[in-house]
Amino acid sequence: MPTERKCAGVLKTIRWGSRMEKLACLRCHSNKVKKHGRYRKHYNRYLCNSCGRTFNDLTGTIFEETKLKVKDWIYIIKEFAGTASKNAVHKESGINYGTVGRVVGIVLSSVEARQLLEKLTGDVIEIDEMYMSVGSKGTRQTERKPRRRGLRLRGRGTGDKDKPPIVGVTVRAAP
Numbered sequence: 001m002p003t004e005r006k007c008a009g010v011l012k013t014i015r016w017g018s019r020m021e022k023l024a025c026l027r028c029h030s031n032k033v034k035k036h037g038r039y040r041k042h043y044n045r046y047l048c049n050s051c052g053r054t055f056n057d058l059t060g061t062i063f064e065e066t067k068l069k070v071k072d073w074i075y076i077i078k079e080f081a082g083t084a085s086k087n088a089v090h091k092e093s094g095i096n097y098g099t100v101g102r103v104v105g106i107v108l109s110s111v112e113a114r115q116l117l118e119k120l121t122g123d124v125i126e127i128d129e130m131y132m133s134v135g136s137k138g139t140r141q142t143e144r145k146p147r148r149r150g151l152r153l154r155g156r157g158t159g160d161k162d163k164p165p166i167v168g169v170t171v172r173a174a175p
């Protein structure tokens with residue numbers, strides 16, 4: 001599995017470009033931004049000279065949603081994609097069960113997380129949207145088989161609509 005240092009490097013490249021050419025203030029979009037110390041050891045903090053805002057490499061991304069290291073996000077998703085249950089990931093890694101669940105849930109809806117995983121591991125995560133009626137929510141979908149190996153996850157509908165969108169995720173190795 002990648003180190004946190006590697007995760008930080010890849011994340012910066014995705015976000016700011018290989019030469020940091022896309023680095024700009026998150027508030028005013030000025031590119032008069034300079035480095036302003038470190039954040040969580042492997043990440044940079046920045047200061048905008050135009051508006052005075054400070055931010056860091058993780059600001060505004062899903063990765064600031066928990067105190068978990070980015071490499072642990074990757075670990076959880078990889079293990080989960082390998083069909084390990086949330087409980088198994090929790091037991092093997094010692095990461096809080098609720099945190100594992102949150103990470104899985106967030107990644108389902110995150111383009112950033114999928115990009116990062118793809119760059120770090122060569123795996124591709126696909127998100128399929130399908131629709132099922134509330135009446136059959138929680139029942140096994142026998143009419144639609146997974147097209148590839150890997151775990152299929154289903155989101156939870158709110159029941160507000162007749163057919164809440166259900167998201168399925170498949171992880172496959174890159175060819």
Ligand SMILES: [Zn+2]
Pocket residue numbers: 025026027028029030048049050051052053
């Ligand atoms: Zn600014």
